[in-house]
Structures are given as C-alpha cells and as structure tokens.
Amino acid sequence: MNRITARKRVTRITVGTSRAVRDDLLAVEEPLEIRVGGTALAITMRTPGSDFDLAAGFLVSEGVIARGDDFAAARYCAGATAEGLNTYNVLDVTLARGVPAPDPSLERSFYTTSSCGLCGKASIDAVRTQSQHAVLHDDLVVDPALLATFPDQLREAQAVFEKTGGLHAAALFDGRTGRMLVLREDVGRHNAVDKVVGWAVKEDLLPLTGTVLMVSGRASFELTQKASMAGIPVLAAVSAPSSLAVDLATEVGVTIVGFLRGQSMVVYSRPDRIAEARAAAAEAEAEAEAEEQAAADPASHPRTTVSAS
Numbered sequence: 001m002n003r004i005t006a007r008k009r010v011t012r013i014t015v016g017t018s019r020a021v022r023d024d025l026l027a028v029e030e031p032l033e034i035r036v037g038g039t040a041l042a043i044t045m046r047t048p049g050s051d052f053d054l055a056a057g058f059l060v061s062e063g064v065i066a067r068g069d070d071f072a073a074a075r076y077c078a079g080a081t082a083e084g085l086n087t088y089n090v091l092d093v094t095l096a097r098g099v100p101a102p103d104p105s106l107e108r109s110f111y112t113t114s115s116c117g118l119c120g121k122a123s124i125d126a127v128r129t130q131s132q133h134a135v136l137h138d139d140l141v142v143d144p145a146l147l148a149t150f151p152d153q154l155r156e157a158q159a160v161f162e163k164t165g166g167l168h169a170a171a172l173f174d175g176r177t178g179r180m181l182v183l184r185e186d187v188g189r190h191n192a193v194d195k196v197v198g199w200a201v202k203e204d205l206l207p208l209t210g211t212v213l214m215v216s217g218r219a220s221f222e223l224t225q226k227a228s229m230a231g232i233p234v235l236a237a238v239s240a241p242s243s244l245a246v247d248l249a250t251e252v253g254v255t256i257v258g259f260l261r262g263q264s265m266v267v268y269s270r271p272d273r274i275a276e277a278r279a280a281a282a283e284a285e286a287e288a289e290a291e292e293q294a295a296a297d298p299a300s301h302p303r304t305t306v307s308a309s
Contacts, residue, residue, distance in 0.1 A: 003028060003030075003048040003049065003088075004027070004028055004047060004048060004049050005025045005026065005027060005028060006025070006026050006027075006028050007023050007024070007025055007026075008023070008024055008025075008026050009021065009022075009023060009024075010022065010023070010024040027047055027167050027187050028047055028048060028187075029045050029046070029047060029187045030045070030046065030047075030048055030089055031043050031044070031045055031046075031089055032044055032045075032046050032048075032051060032054065032055075032089055032090075032091060033089065033090045033091065034054075034055050034058060034091055034093065035077070035090065035091065035092040035093065036059070036064070036092070036093050036094075036095065036101060036102055037092075037093075037094065037095065037101055038092060039101070039102075041062075041102055042058065044058070044188065044191060045187065045188065046186055046187065046188055046191045047167065047185065047186045047187045047188075047191070048088065048089075049185075050184055050195045050198070050199070051074075051076075051088070051091055052074045052091070052198065052202070053184065053194070053195040053196075053197075053198030053199045053201075053202065054186075054191055054194050054195045054198055055074055055091050055093050055198065056071050056074070056093075056194075056197070056198030056201040056202060057193065057194030057195055057196065057197035057198030057199075057201065057226070057230075058194045058198070059071070059093065059102075060194075060197050060198070060201060060206070060226075060229050060230055061194060061197070061222075061225065061226045061229050061230075062102065063130070063131075063132075063229065064095070064099075064102045065095065065099060065201070066132040066133065066206065067201070067204065067206050068201050068202060068203065068204030068205070068206065069096055069204070070095060070096050070099045070201075071093070071095070071096065071201055071202070072094045072095055072096045072097075073093070073094040074091055074092065074093045074094070075091070075092055075094075076088050076090065076091055076092075077090040077091070077092050131228045131229045131231070131252070132207075133206060133207030133208075133228075133229070133230060133231030134231075134252075134253070135207075135209075135227075135228060135231055135232065135233040135252065135253045135254055136252065136253030137253075138209050138210065138231075138233035138253070138273075140175045140176070140209070140210045140211075140233050140234065140273055141272075141273055141274070141275055141278060142175045142176075142212060142234060142273060142274055142275065143275050144265065144274055144275060144276050144277075145263075146178045147212065147236060147257065147260065147265065147274070148260070148262070148263050148265065149178060150171070150173055150178070150212065150214045150236060150260065151214070151238055151260055151261065153171070153173075153180055154169055154171050154183065154214050154216060155169075155216075157169075157171065157180065157183045158183070158185055158216075159185075167185040167186060167187060167192075168185065168186060168187070168188065168189040168191075168192045168215070168216050168217055169183060169184070169185045169192055169215070169216040170183070170184055170189070170192035170193045170195070170196045170213060170214065170215045170216070171183040171184075171196065171213075171214045172196050172199075172200065172208065172211055172212070172213055172214075172232075173211060173212045173213075173214060174210065174211060174212075175210050175211055175212045175233070175234060176210060181211070182196055182199045182200070183196075184196050184199070189215060189216070189217045189218075189220070189223065190220075190222050190223060190226065192215070192216075193213065193215065193223055193226050193227075194226065196213065197226060197229075197230045200230065206230060206231060207230065207231025208230050208231045208232045209231055209233065210233070211232050211233070211234070212232070212233075212234040212235075212236055213227050213232045213234065213235050213236065214236045214237075214260075215235070215236070215237045215238075216237075216238060217237065217238070217239055218237055218239040218240055218241065218242070218258075219235055219236075219237035219239070219240070219241035219242070219245050219256050219258055219268075220241070220242055220245055221242055221244040221245045221248055223235060223237075223245070224241075224245045224248045224249050224252075224254055224256065225248060227254055228248070228252045228254055232254070233253070233254060233255060233270075233273060234254070234255040234257065234273055235249070235254055235255070235256050235257070236256075236257040236258075236260050236265075237256075237257070237258050237259075237260065238259070238260055238261060239258065239259065240258050240259060241256050241258045241268055246268045246269055249268065249269040249270070250269045250270075253270060254269065254270065255267065255269055255270035255271070255273040255274065256268040256269045256270075257274065
C-alpha cells in the first residue's frame with residue numbers, strides 16, 4: 001500500500017439513478033510520535049511523507065528551535081511494534097549541542113488530532129510563545145494582483161488532493177516575485193504548515209522575511225501562531241480567519257488576508273503590507289486628520305451660506 005494514499009472499496013450512489021461498487025483512493029492518516037532525545041513529546045495524526053519537515057516545523061512552533069543549526073538530525077525508531085518492526089511512525093529528533101531540551105510542560109498528555117494543532121494546551125496564554133523572529137517591522141508590501149494568483153498556484157500543485165480530494169495544503173511564496181518556494185499536503189492543516197516551516201528549517205532559511213504563507217482552508221489561531229514563530233509576515237487563506245487569529249495577528253504584526261478568491265480578498269490586519277489596502281488606509285487617515293482639523297478650527301473651513309431671493 002502506498003503510504004500517502006490507500007485504495008478502498010466504495011459504493012457510489014446516485015439517488016434514483018444508479019449504484020456502483022468500485023475502488024477509490026483515500027488520503028492516508030497515521031499517527032506520528034515525535035520524540036526529542038529519546039523522550040516522547042507529542043503524537044500527531046498526519047499523512048505520511050515529509051515527516052522530518054513536520055517534526056522540525058513542529059519544534060519551531062513550540063519554541064524549541066529557531067533556526068536550521070538547532071536541528072541536528074532525525075531518525076525513525078526501530079522496534080515500534082511488539083514484533084520489533086519499524087512502522088515509520090515514531091521519529092526521534094536530535095537537537096544541536098547547546099540547544100536546551102523541551103520544557104517538560106510541553107509534553108502532550110494526549111495526542112494532537114489532524115484538525116487541531118493546539119489540543120493538549122492548557123490555555124491560550126500557553127500558546128502565545130514568544131517568537132525569536134519578530135515580524136512587526138517586516139517591510140514587505142505585496143501587490144494584490146500577485147497575491148490573487150496564489151490560490152490557483154496552490155491548487156494546481158496539489159498532486160495528492162487531485163487523487164483523493166481529502167488533503168489540506170500550505171505553500172510558501174516569495175512575497176515580491178510570487179515564486180512558489182515549497183508546497184506540502186497533509187490531512188491536518190497545521191501539519192501542512194509545519195512541513196513547510198520544517199523545510200525552511202532544513203534549508204536554513206529562518207526567519208522567513210518577505211514571504212507569504214498560503215493555506216487551503218481557514219486562517220486559524222494556531223496557523224497565525226506558526227507563521228509568527230517562523231517569521232512569516234503574511235498569512236493568506238481561501239476562507240475566513242477566526243476572531244482570535246486576527247487578535248493575535250494584530251498583536252504580533254502578522255498580516256492576515258482571508259477569502260482570497262478570484263480577484264477579491266479581505267485584509268484583516270496590518271493592511272499596510274497590501275499595496276491597495278495601504279493606499280486606502282493612507283487616504284482614510286488623511287480624511288480623518290482633515291476632519292479633526294476642521295472640528296478644531298471651524299474658521300479655517302467656513303460654511304457656504306445660501307440666501308433666499
């Protein structure tokens with residue numbers, strides 16, 4: 001069986017018309033236990049593939065590592081079953097010398113599902129990890145016409161989604177040229193992002209200044225957090241963000257663009273990074289300043305009086 005897709009027998013029914021039994025391809029979902037220095041840290045449900053990237057990106061999100069030099073090596077652990085077979089579902093990461101081991105409080109007491117990157121966290125405060133790659137002063141300005149091309153590029157590059165229809169995708173783009181740097185797919189949206197960030201770790205590209213993270217679903221709190229931790233200034237999504245995602249983005253300086261479909265989009269935070277929104281914000285600020293001046297000094301803006309004839 002292919003580790004990324006699995007063939008299953010299904011029955012397709014069209015009400016009032018037909019019924020047919022055939023084979024279908026599904027996206028594989030399997031657990032991955034991530035260990036650091038032999039100590040279990042988390043279990044996540046993921047689509048096998050790019051597991052080293054996934055582990056590296058996860059450790060960036062958790063604040064364990066911050067750059068490529070922090071990640072020394074990773075290996076699959078043998079003896080993962082009672083029979084001593086290697087299932088390729090247990091991964092042990094070795095950190096570089098001098099990099100502190102994860103805080104024991106990070107250890108997840110239960111597994112992280114493929115749909116939630118924050119399961120096991122005690123509170124929102126626990127995930128407001130201080131990023132070593134602040135994006136607040138990233139001077140990227142993206143042409144909205146360029147940004148509008150990203151969803152189609154993302155969709156066209158989703159090879160496994162084309163076969164199964166059951167995967168999320170995340171891609172990293174150069175915010176100035178529009179070049180796609182990397183794309184990863186997974187049953188979990190947060191796993192797809194971790195795989196993208198992990199690729200950047202292994203390429204020693206952190207912080208990811210001047211880049212745009214494009215995701216196939218919604219812009220959630222955990223994805224905003226992951227963008228911030230990797231130094232990504234712009235997070236774009238085809239769907240809506242959550243209110244908490246926008247709150248966090250505003251706090252740390254990430255630009256969130258939602259409902260990026262066709263030629264339209266909605267900018268929820270830091271609009272100065274989107275060229276047209278930047279211009280609109282400047283015009284609105286100028287108008288507001290003019291209104292304040294008029295209110296403070298009415299004599300400088302005399303009203304026109306119309307007399308009756």
